[in-house]
Amino acid sequence: MPMTAREITEAITAALPGAVVELRDLAGDDDHWAATVTAPQFAGLSRVAQHKLIYNALGGRMGGVLHALQVTTVVPK
Amino acid sequence: MSDVNARISDLVTSNDVVLFMKGTPLFPQCGFSSRAIAILDHCGVAYESVDVLQDMEIRQGIKTFSDWPTIPQLYVKGEFVGGSDIMMEMFEAGELQAMLNESGVKTA
Numbered sequence: 001m002p003m004t005a006r007e008i009t010e011a012i013t014a015a016l017p018g019a020v021v022e023l024r025d026l027a028g029d030d031d032h033w034a035a036t037v038t039a040p041q042f043a044g045l046s047r048v049a050q051h052k053l054i055y056n057a058l059g060g061r062m063g064g065v066l067h068a069l070q071v072t073t074v075v076p077k
Numbered sequence: 078m079s080d081v082n083a084r085i086s087d088l089v090t091s092n093d094v095v096l097f098m099k100g101t102p103l104f105p106q107c108g109f110s111s112r113a114i115a116i117l118d119h120c121g122v123a124y125e126s127v128d129v130l131q132d133m134e135i136r137q138g139i140k141t142f143s144d145w146p147t148i149p150q151l152y153v154k155g156e157f158v159g160g161s162d163i164m165m166e167m168f169e170a171g172e173l174q175a176m177l178n179e180s181g182v183k184t185a
Contacts, residue, residue, distance in 0.1 A: 047163045048145075055146050063146035068108075071162045 002031040003066050008058070015057030016041050020076075032068040042075045081138035089152040093182040094124035097139050098149040102126050109161040113149040116161075116168045123183040154180050 003011075009021045012035070019039035026032040035054075042050045050073040055062045062069065089095050094117070100106030102114045117124050129136035129148055136148070143150055143157045151158040153176065158164070167173035 047166065048157065048159050051159065051163060052144070060146070063140070063148075072166065 003058075003061060004030065005033070008033065008035065008066070008069070011059065012037060012054060012057045016053060026068070026070070033066075034070040034072070036072045036074060038074040038076050040076055042073050047073065079138075081134045082142055085135065085138055085142045088125070088127060090155045092125040093154055093180070094122055094177070095152045096124055096126045096149055097129055097135070097152075098126055099128070099130050101128055106130060107148070109147070110149045113151065113161040113164055116164050116173070117151075118185075119168070120174055120177055121184050122177050123185045153177065153182065 005023045005025070008023060012021050013019050016037070016039045019037055019041070022036045024034040026034050037054055039053070041053060045053070051071055054071055054073070058066060058069075096110075096113055096117060098105060098107075098110035098113060100110055102118075105111035105114055114126075127135060129139065139148070139150060140146055145157065145160065147160050149161050151160070151164055158173075158176075159167070164173060167176070
């Protein structure tokens with residue numbers, strides 16, 4: 001079962017309180033997502049570290065049931 | 078260090094630029110790998126590619142080695158740079174080209 005938009009958003013905001021998650025359904029199939037995540041926790045971190053926070057929030061599902069998630073990280077101004 | 082870690086370590090230290098990918102530069106087997114190749118080609122650098130679909134040990138091992146769950150993965154001068162999203166962000170900001178220039182990697 002692929003993850004729904006709601007599950008993805010909830011997993012990220014649960015791990016990163018205050019994060020804003022924008023999801024785009026790339027293929028219209030509920031399975032290929034692009035996420036833009038704006039989170040205060042990203043401040044001062046490298047891009048790799050920012051993306052790892054999101055992958056950790058998704059609890060090992062990234063690269064598994066969640067194959068296609070493009071991630072863009074943004075530090076709030 | 079396990080054998081697979083030693084193999085990966087050897088790959089990323091004996092080549093300036095290494096892309097772990099699904100498929101080959103001519104026939105990428107995944108959209109993310111295809112995008113990573115397009116970015117490297119735009120940067121005009123020489124790179125080594127490793128097709129993880131041909132090597133299950135490296136396919137699993139690289140995820141542990143980098144502590145990163147997805148393929149493709151880019152290494153420059155032995156350092157993990159990121160996956161295709163990070164490559165794209167850096168490329169669009171001009172940071173990837175600058176980093177490749179500064180680290181003195183060979184052009185293609």
